[in-house]
Amino acid sequence: MNKQKAISIFLVDTNAVIRDSLPLVLEKQGDITLVGEASNGLQTTRKVKKLNPDIVLMDIAMHELKREVLF
Secondary structure (H helix, E strand, C coil): CCCCCCEEEEEECCCHHHHHHHHHHHHCCCCEEEEEEECCHHHHHHHHHHHCCCEEEECCCCCCCCHHHHC
């Protein structure tokens, strides 16, 4: 049987309710693993570099994040 690796997701949102509830939905999918979360852009860049997730699911209006840091 061909067993696929779970997709690793890092969640970023300024809203704590989203950060608390969205993982419950994502992890029910079975092939998704939440590897971390952050509430602002500065935390995000530091943690994503360390954790190297497959996907960063991010709030479009992040605080403490400059465009230059992402690109």
